[in-house]
Amino acid sequence: MKPRHLVGIWVLLLVLLGVSLLLANLGNVLLATTLIFGVAALKATLVALFYMRLKWEPGYIFAIIFTGLAVVLILFFTLVPDIIYVYGN
Amino acid sequence: MAIIGGYLAYLFRYQLAFPNEPVPGYGLVGPDQYNSFVTMHGTIMVFWVAMPILLSGFGNFLLPLMIGAGDMAFPRLNMTSYWVFFLSTVVLLLSFFVPGGSFSGGWTIYPPLSASPGYTGVIWGGHLWILAVALEFTSMLMGGINFLTTTVAMRAKGMGLFRLPIFVWMINIASILFMFSVGPLIAGAFMLLADRLFDVGFYLPASGGDPLLFQHLFWFFGHPEVYVLLLPALGIIAEIFPVFSRKPLFGYRTIIYSTLVAGLLSFIVWAHHQFISGIDPRLAAPFSVTTILISVPFAITLFAFIATLWRGSIRLTTSMLFALGMLAEFLVGGVTGIFNGSTAADIYIHDTLFVVAHFHYTLFPVTFIATFAGIYYWYPKMFGRFMNETWGKVHFWITIIGFNAVFLPMFAFGLAGHQRRIFDPTLFDYLQPYQYLHVIATVGLIVMLAGQIPFIINFFASLSRGKVVDRNPWLANTLEWLAPSPPGHGNFDQEPVVQRGPYEYSHPLLKERDWISQGEL
Numbered sequence: 001m002k003p004r005h006l007v008g009i010w011v012l013l014l015v016l017l018g019v020s021l022l023l024a025n026l027g028n029v030l031l032a033t034t035l036i037f038g039v040a041a042l043k044a045t046l047v048a049l050f051y052m053r054l055k056w057e058p059g060y061i062f063a064i065i066f067t068g069l070a071v072v073l074i075l076f077f078t079l080v081p082d083i084i085y086v087y088g089n
Numbered sequence: 090m091a092i093i094g095g096y097l098a099y100l101f102r103y104q105l106a107f108p109n110e111p112v113p114g115y116g117l118v119g120p121d122q123y124n125s126f127v128t129m130h131g132t133i134m135v136f137w138v139a140m141p142i143l144l145s146g147f148g149n150f151l152l153p154l155m156i157g158a159g160d161m162a163f164p165r166l167n168m169t170s171y172w173v174f175f176l177s178t179v180v181l182l183l184s185f186f187v188p189g190g191s192f193s194g195g196w197t198i199y200p201p202l203s204a205s206p207g208y209t210g211v212i213w214g215g216h217l218w219i220l221a222v223a224l225e226f227t228s229m230l231m232g233g234i235n236f237l238t239t240t241v242a243m244r245a246k247g248m249g250l251f252r253l254p255i256f257v258w259m260i261n262i263a264s265i266l267f268m269f270s271v272g273p274l275i276a277g278a279f280m281l282l283a284d285r286l287f288d289v290g291f292y293l294p295a296s297g298g299d300p301l302l303f304q305h306l307f308w309f310f311g312h313p314e315v316y317v318l319l320l321p322a323l324g325i326i327a328e329i330f331p332v333f334s335r336k337p338l339f340g341y342r343t344i345i346y347s348t349l350v351a352g353l354l355s356f357i358v359w360a361h362h363q364f365i366s367g368i369d370p371r372l373a374a375p376f377s378v379t380t381i382l383i384s385v386p387f388a389i390t391l392f393a394f395i396a397t398l399w400r401g402s403i404r405l406t407t408s409m410l411f412a413l414g415m416l417a418e419f420l421v422g423g424v425t426g427i428f429n430g431s432t433a434a435d436i437y438i439h440d441t442l443f444v445v446a447h448f449h450y451t452l453f454p455v456t457f458i459a460t461f462a463g464i465y466y467w468y469p470k471m472f473g474r475f476m477n478e479t480w481g482k483v484h485f486w487i488t489i490i491g492f493n494a495v496f497l498p499m500f501a502f503g504l505a506g507h508q509r510r511i512f513d514p515t516l517f518d519y520l521q522p523y524q525y526l527h528v529i530a531t532v533g534l535i536v537m538l539a540g541q542i543p544f545i546i547n548f549f550a551s552l553s554r555g556k557v558v559d560r561n562p563w564l565a566n567t568l569e570w571l572a573p574s575p576p577g578h579g580n581f582d583q584e585p586v587v588q589r590g591p592y593e594y595s596h597p598l599l600k601e602r603d604w605i606s607q608g609e610l
Contacts, residue, residue, distance in 0.1 A: 086299065
């Protein structure tokens with residue numbers, strides 16, 4: 001990948017940062033939060049793919065990443081029933 | 090560190106057998122010291138003995154040799170990881186000498202006991218505990234990265250993934266489990282530090298926090314950690330069984346797949362440590378099921394080991410004896426784990442000596458018996474000499490008899506209702522009839538500790554007096570036995586090329602001998 005492409009992605013990340021800031025001004029808090037998290041996920045994906053060069057790595061590297069994400073989701077969603085039980089909402 | 094951990098066990102075990110009498114070699118143990126010794130014994134044995142010996146010690150020596158590599162992928166990272174580990178050890182040991190003494194709230198450092206120094210009177214000891222563990226885990230992460238990279242990138246020509254020795258597989262799966270589980274604990278530990286230093290209130294109910302959150306974060310790491318310790322131990326005995334029964338390892342691929350499944354399952358069993366902590370009771374049922382489910386892949390592995398031994402030409406060398414001892418004792422630990430995994434039984438036996446007996450039957454074979462098996466087996470490769478077999482067998486029998494004398498009575502004691510972490514059991518009338526069991530256990534511990542003296546003498550004496558050996562004294566297949574004993578810089582005289590799998594013994598087409606090296610045409 002050429003340096004100018006990396007600079008292009010950096011510019012795109014800055015644009016997305018601006019989009020996140022603009023979204024904070026939306027009237028609907030739920031919609032704004034969802035969109036901001038969506039943009040953040042997109043930015044993280046771009047960084048992982050191009051700056052961490054995962055786009056050119058073999059498939060099992062992705063398997064490791066997705067396993068890590070799956071483990072995070074397990075921790076999060078298994079705790080939810082317990083939190084509901086303790087705090088009652 | 091193992092000697093310090095063992096000495097601490099001796100101190101509090103003596104207090105349990107002979108309450109409020111001075112302990113020979115130390116003096117009187119007070120209640121605060123008792124709590125501190127129990128805490129530090131657990132901490133040292135799990136984090137500073139089991140992990141470094143099994144993963145780092147055996148892993149760093151054997152992994153490059155077994156895959157035909159000259160060194161680890163990142164030698165400097167390896168050295169950094171060693172010095173960070175050394176620093177963590179200094180920090181942990183310093184905690185014994187700061188005002189207030191070392192941490193005393195149990196090795197699981199549950200809040201609120203650990204979050205507010207007011208409960209235990211330990212201030213700096215707790216801070217240093219957290220710092221030491223964070224440093225130690227950082228060091229282990231560096232080691233794990235190195236193991237994975239070395240295995241992925243530096244295998245000898247012809248060494249496909251399904252030609253790797255089981256030990257290499259186990260080290261790598263253990264490293265992956267550690268990486269995926271350690272994050273929540275390090276984050277949780279620093280949140281705990283924030284509570285202690287700045288009263289932030291993550292875990293303190295008075296500040297709006299929830300102590301259960303820490304338990305979740307701790308055991309989300311803590312349970313996979315059990316397998317981080319177990320897998321290298323299983324890997325060690327998987328290398329020893331085929332060599333001393335002269336048979337191929339039964340179910341090579343099945344063991345790998347079932348270990349991967351067990352690794353995945355290990356992330357959804359952690360709440361079995363919390364059945365009576367106040368979690369949602371509906372959560373207990375699925376965790377009970379997954380806990381009992383995880384015994385299936387390990388049962389497959391253990392049956393594969395037994396099938397390997399079946400009708401083999403078994404040679405009872407010291408390392409083979411220790412490997413068989415590991416299998417037998419670990420089976421007791423595994424079976425008693427099913428009691429704990431079942432919610433109804435666990436409610437009764439939770440926090441009793443039954444649990445202490447169970448996890449010692451799991452972790453002692455893993456940490457010590459398998460380690461001894463590995464040391465006796467690879468000593469010729471490490472130093473170019475044999476250890477004395479007769480003294481090795483004396484060491485084996487004293488260790489096994491002593492170990493069972495310590496922990497077998499605890500199953501009965503636990504079922505009789507003896508809770509853990511009691512300073513003076515004679516204060517409870519219902520425990521009086523069983524006090525003699527504490528005496529048996531303590532005598533057993535002293536026997537077991539004394540039984541390590543022949544090992545230590547044998548280990549050092551054999552460095553100069555042991556019988557000199559050639560490269561492959563056990564007639565084994567794996568690549569490490571192709572290297573000189575001890576291996577020089579770069580490990581191999583010439584880069585090995587792998588021709589076959591690691592466990593080809595008693596091949597029907599081979600008439601003149603019963604083994605063929607991985608590197609032979």
